[in-house]
Amino acid sequence: MTETRSTCPYCGVGCGVIIESDGPQITGVRGDPDHPANFGKLCTKGSTLHLTATPAITRQTRLLQPLRRLRLAQLLQRPRFELAQTGRVRTELVARVLERVEVP
Ligand code: SF4
Numbered sequence: 001m002t003e004t005r006s007t008c009p010y011c012g013v014g015c016g017v018i019i020e021s022d023g024p025q026i027t028g029v030r031g032d033p034d035h036p037a038n039f040g041k042l043c044t045k046g047s048t049l050h051l052t053a054t055p056a057i058t059r060q061t062r063l064l065q066p067l068r069r070l071r072l073a074q075l076l077q078r079p080r081f082e083l084a085q086t087g088r089v090r091t092e093l094v095a096r097v098l099e100r101v102e103v104p
Contacts (some may be wrong), residue, residue, distance in 0.1 A: 005032055008046040013037055015046050026053040068092075
């Protein structure tokens with residue numbers, strides 16, 4: 001088991017946490033007793049932080065490739081997102097921003 005000191009990302013308090021992991025899998029989180037913001041204590045959200053990193057949850061929520069939201073006319077039909085190629089999306093975004101930006 002590996003322990004890594006870090007910061008809870010949920011709010012501005014920035015409590016110190018110690019993340020327990022086994023290889024790439026996070027197995028637990030506890031408060032860092034040496035951190036001046038929380039002295040080892042965590043609220044409910046912070047103390048359940050590791051539950052957001054279970055294999056079942058990360059498989060559902062982690063994007064493995066870029067998705068592009070369809071335009072309004074296409075939103076009326078499913079699916080609402082389509083797989084996108086990073087380079088093509090970047091080119092489309094630049095074109096759309098340039099349509100709306102006035103260059104003096
Ligand atoms: S443990 Fe709770 S109070 Fe501390 S940073 Fe996380 S959400 Fe905020």
